[in-house]
Each structure stands twice: as structure tokens, then as C-alpha cells.
Amino acid sequence: MTYTEWLREDRLPHIYCAGCGNGTVINCTLNAVDQMGWKKEETVFVSGIGCSSRAPGYIMTDSLHTTHGRALAFATGIKMASPDLNVVVFTGDGDLAAIGGNHFIHACRRNIDLTVVCMNNQIYGMTGGQGSPTTPMGALSTTTPYGSREPTFDLCELASAAGANFVSRWTSYHVKELTRAIHNGLKTSGFSFIEAAVQCPTNYGRRNKFRQVMDQIEYFKTHAVLQQKADRLREEGKPLPENSIVVGEFVHRNRPAMGVKR
């Protein structure tokens, strides 16, 4: 059985723009879920609002498409009501970091047995390219036409500080590593958070000098720095290269978790 059996073939092709990285993250997540050997009846995909949150609509399981930012609140409810279900949450950066930030840190604190896949495209893609809490400094968007002047959220640091059991970050270029990270996250009991940096060619790329889809993937390829290398540079007292994306598995621990399968 391959992961393509989890897709709702009648709904494809999906509505994502040409080259949108969300489709890649769906592939990786379904591949990881398929490796777990879960049944379709025992798996639930939950999502909020946004481009990323359309993903469960293309997956042949029970799913919830909930209100903006409240995907984690609904997922907590599912997991508390029936702990035997496997719950995977798809969410975006505007959904998780902006309006759902409070639910995020409290889900991390409670350490509920969920796996959260955050597709971080660094912008509000669906509503027309407004700046989000993860829009990098100096990036252009419709609400920051002279370049963003705000520091950004580091979602992985936020999750590990709030108490998540598994925290990892990869990009949509690193498909094999992302699949492995999601697989490890699904295996870990407790809150697993996987951030996937994805490209948004329509609303982020074309305003920020990535005219082609491949340009932004090339950027992920050249600017990704492994966590081990970042640690080594920090020990040596050298600064990280500018605009680098630190990737890797940040936290893997075994804190007491809520809602674990009996």
C-alpha cells in the first residue's frame, strides 16, 4: 500500500497554485502516516483556515475543517473524547502563530498526544498576501509595502519552550527528511510539532525576487543550515550566515503526555 491510496482522487487536481509547497507537505505527511500502518477509520485530520488547511479535504479519512486558529482546540476535544483516534493537525503560520497562538502554547503545555504539521509559507496566502508573524525582516507583502520591520516568531523555539515533546523543522525541499521527521513525530507520544517551510510563489515569491518556483526552492536548498552545524558555529563564537533557516530535530523528550492511547 502506498500513500496515494490515502488521497481522494476524485477531488484532484487540488486548488493550490502551480508550485505551491503545500502539496509536497501533503505527500510527506501521507507517506509518514502510511508507514505507521494506521487504519483510515482510526485517523482524523484537523485543520483551521487558510491555504494549508484545505489539505484534509483531499485526504480519504474523517476530517474537520474548523474556525480560524482553533484547529488545535478542536483536535484537543477529539483526543480527549476518544483517545484511541490518531489525530493529525494541518495548520499554517497565520492560523497557528497569529490567531491561534494562545491555543498553540497551551496545547504544548498540556502535551496532548497530537501531531501538528505547520506549513509555514511566511505570508497570508489565501487572503491576498498580508504580512504574518513569520514574515521575515525586510520582506515585502501587501501590508508591509516598504519591507517588514518586525521581528518574527521562531515557532520551533516557542514550541520547545512551551513544553512540546517533539519539535522539528524542515523545508519543502527536504522531502525525505521531512517524511522521517513526521514519522518520528507520529511515533512520539505527546505533542509533536513539525514546521515545514514551504514556498508561496503567488503571494510571497513574486513580491520578494523569487520569480520562478524553482528560485525559492533553490533558496531553501542553499540557506538551510543543519542544527548540528548551527550549534558548532555557536560554540566557536561565529555568527550564523544571514537569512539561514536552521533545520533539524530540535527536541525529542519524554514528558508526561495527555490523551495517550490506552
Added chain:
Amino acid sequence: MRLVIDERRCKGCNLCTMVCPYRIFKQGSKPNARGIVVPELDRPERCANCRLQALYGRTLCGMCQMICPDQAISWQEEEKNEPRKVAIEF
């Protein structure tokens, strides 16, 4: 096994041309009926996954299938001894 690109799903983002280690994809030249320039296959028999997947019983590389945002790339079983043109490189 034979690699096929589903023209009904492909949106022409050309990510597969970038990630394939054997460079079996190349950018297409003319739009199809939906107005999308689908990548073309350039000597796909060079792909190790196409040749050896059945032998090993698992997907070997599969980068193009995994990175394809539109789930358009898949492998099909071939008829045995299906005649086809093969270009030999020296």
C-alpha cells in the same frame, strides 16, 4: 516500471526538473489542451527507480514523486518485452 506524468493534474511548476538526480525531466516546449506546459521526459530509462523498483520491491529514490505538489508523477507496470526505443550512451 514506467514513469508517467498525469497531464490532468500537472500544473507545470517544473520542480521535478530541478530535483531529479538523473535529469530525466526537461522543461516542456508547448502547452497542452489545458494550456499548461507539462515537463517532457528525456530518456527516462536512465532512472534507476524505473528500472530496479520491481527488483527491490520498494521505491528507490522517488524524489520527483514526493516533491510533486500536484501528485502527478507515478509509476505504471509495463508489459513484459514491450518494444521501445532505447538510446545507448557511451
